[in-house]
Amino acid sequence: MHHRAIIVFLLLLLSMGLVWFGYSPGLHGGFLFDDFANLPTLGTLGPVDNWPAFWRYITSGTADPTGRPLTLLTFLLDAHDWPADPYPFKRTNLILHLLNGALLYALLARLGHLLGYDNRQGQTAALLGTALWLLHPLLASTTLYIVQREAMLPATCTLAGLLLWLHGRQLLAKSKTAAGLAWSMLGLGGFTVLGVLSKANGAMLPMLAVLIEAIVLTRQQPLRQADAQWAHRLTLFIFSIVPSVAILGYVFWTGLQGVLAGGPVGIRPWSVGQRLLTEPRVLLDYLQLLWLPRPFSSGLFNDQYVASTSWLQPVTTLSAMLAVFGLIGLAWWQRRRYPAPALAILFYFAGQLLESTSIPLELYFEHRNYLPALLMFWPLGLWLADMRSLRTFKYALMLALPLGMVWMTHTRAELWGNVHSQALLWARINPDSARAQTNAAQIEMQAGQPQAAIRRLNKLLVNQPSQVQLAFNLIGARCMTGGIAATDLDAAQLAMRGTPNTGTLFANWFERTLPVAMSGGCPGLTTQGIQKLIDTGLENPKLSAAGPQQDLIYLRGKIALAQGQPDMALADFTRALDLQVRPGMALEAAATLGRAGYPSHGLRLLDHYETVSEKVMKPSFGMPWLHAWVLERQHYWPYELNHLRNQLTLDAKASSVNTSSHSLHPGVPH
Template structure:
């Protein structure tokens, strides 16, 4: 969030500066990845005979990652800077760690310790402040140690006593951040899984933790399909159509996917000595996915989760295309027997044409990725075409269909939106976002029939949780109620829908949704110019989840409609129940609340708002000159 100040200091702001910074950050990550792969290539022994091939492979491997069309959504979806910054700090941390490792192994204990602790300590903190999966940095360093770097050390001659001492010092220093962080991450993931199974998870998720664990192997294979069989257009950001696995055989792909993922992890571990780059690509990927694709109840699927874990994924392919040795040789290999019959220069000729073929193949791959990424980026520059394509690629996604319908309505094609939404509603009759958008589309034509109203009421009565859609959609409708596009969307029609939502036991079990609903009903009464009823509903809304922000917003609404006395009464109610306000207990929300308390922010805002309302009340009470 702090990095957004590079792009804007006021809101709303144009998107271009944010996207430009994201693009520069993506390019920076590509450069850092090339440096890391080149460093690994030298330390792992790939550059012993032909250093330029290993360096070229590092550049090619980072280019394949940089140009992959799957990461267009990460780069151009502004908020996914939270996925890019951890990658930046992880790459920096690994480079610092490698520098410290080299110094320590050559006797520079003090300098090496500083570099290692800066990389695995300082950069881990910065990466974690960007996003939680940044805490994996030390574990990823351990992955490098167990694969590429470990394989190189296993093929060298016995170390002299001084180097053995340096290696012991290095392991001791590196263990300080690696072991506690690795143990903490593993413990937390196990605890999150146990807690989710024992106590359940949020009502917004239509699956359990056990079902999520069964589903994620299928998701990971889908990611790998998109990574190794790239295509110009990906499903995008709407993935709510994915159904969770309910058993190993439901759906049938669950068990084969679990076996395949387990086999890949085992293969990565077994290949770590003989094919270290390949093992690194496999194990780095699964370690990088360990937080977002296991027991934490996040949404099942998102493309941006592949940004960091895939960084060394294309390095083995690049090594092969550049003619570098993929297989790690054992010390003192047995010489091959010399054959008597050998055609002169034939191996050299074959090697030449093989190298030419690989060069052509590398150019074709890079060119293909470039064209696909260009097509994907161009699509992100056209929101209407993007919405329609995502709806076509995700036919069972309610979000994708609602988004496409909004694009059609915004371009004056409500009939197309109605056809789309009616098909989607038949598949998902309890999806409020579809039903409410169907209302809006019918209203744009000038009339809403009773059947459409019935669909919307049913969806609001049965929907699990529609998040911020309640406040945003109904808020817009209330604002337009004085001059509605169609007569049915007047205040009475809006209240009918809100009462249907209040009858939804699932929604009413969530304090935030109860607060939204009572506050919206208060806004309806405010639009009717009934301040006393508005005040009662606003007080009831505040009691559901006491917080200063809600109290001030509702008081400001009352004041802006000329009801300063009721607004002051609402602030009095907030002052009476303020001691019951629940503060965030963890994470950045807790830190934010602590900073605001230290600055007395809410006290100053309360005083300012009271002063403004009091002055307004006095001005209205005084006789006009």
């Protein structure tokens, strides 16, 4: 027994060594896509180097009602300010992936024991199931994508929570009621909370526990003592069944409301009903990638994925729906005869419940498979570990499968370590993805190949004229080749007229482009042309909400400021502030006026803010409310606003003195 345990431990270490080898080329890659939308919060309100800054940062999350603070907390292991080096973030992700592998091995070994497999077969199957999951190339797009630590941490919490719950249930079976109840509550209750604080799908832990209870434990580990039965049923009801029913009810209610409402959801081009028709096709695509792995896939950019508009459009919609429900039904029907495959299948679809049903998230992301696929390869491991037949063939597969996975993961990691090659390959795999083509064009421009970027962007812009990311980057590429034509501005105006949302894209492009237009660095690009783009956006009914309107009006004010028209800039800044009264907006606008040499205008803006401060936007429920409470307790905004007011007052006095001095001595050069 001791000898076998040592061998298993060494093999597990060998598997982890192979994982590190497979992933190592990708550790030297850069930040990507949503990394830039999430990680800069490390420096938004200053370096996180003291306790007040820590509490401001940890409550600054906006994703999910919780803000995912546990994920934000782990980013502090890698950096305390922004910009930062991507290597520590990726290294921590890989370490977390290995930790999840160790926890997964413990869970699979425990489940194998509960199902009655002998130690040799159970441990071998657990080792193989863990190794194939750890080494699977599809998971590289989670592990090497820094921001998707938020998809990895719920898996950590789920694995730890299930292990603690199983330990508690074992104690209950031994009539150790108090200890068993405590461990069960910690596992199901405590780690569900931690999982949710990482990402919302951490809430799936209770439902996964219900599946394990129904398929594995009810028959394999019955509880004999009445008090143990009572404690277990109470714990399971409160911490598993009630949360599971609540999640199912939420998903059903969201879907029903979406179907009854009809039409596109927010910025999405599809309705909730169309999403529900589409996701079975997506899930089958995921399963194909899991069971027929390959070195390369579509990667991060899947905005081109075609939504189903009816049961037969595309034609695979109905068959995919039948296949998914058929797999679920078959697994439940055969759960007694084949508990391990049934559990793996039901675990997978339950793990996808929040992100692949009615909640209007984007249609397709590979990282959504990280947690659901935890048990995916365990039944294969059990079959391979059964040496009653095909022994030579199974030994060969035990060697070939992990080695094949290592090769594919290493190949994929090499791509993740080379931003240029990665962008070009993803653009080739996703020819209709505006994100993929824009990303590739930006890489080509950085490499001094603007003509290639122009060809790429023009080709897709013909079929997707409302894609502002294509039109704006085309202007950037044209500027690198000598200037833009009227048709380029026309294309950008057309995009602004039809785009459903610009997010931070337009603001970021504006900040880069306005100085170029002011300096005449791009022939054909003028402040008047940029002004027309803003005015077109203001007329776009899809951008009529207060947020987009505020952003555009504020940018129009910055143009007026750059043209030396402070009164017009102040008017625009004031109008923008009135749309959504926020202290941060007032601070930024007043500071912008001050930096431009108009401190008195900045003071007037702060005065206006004081008159409308009672209309400050109320934070939404959850972490935004807590963040606002933290800032209020720290008197953050009053301090920052008073500090800025004092500085602007000093600057205004100095400006007044200089003006008086020049009027007394007109011969003194300015």
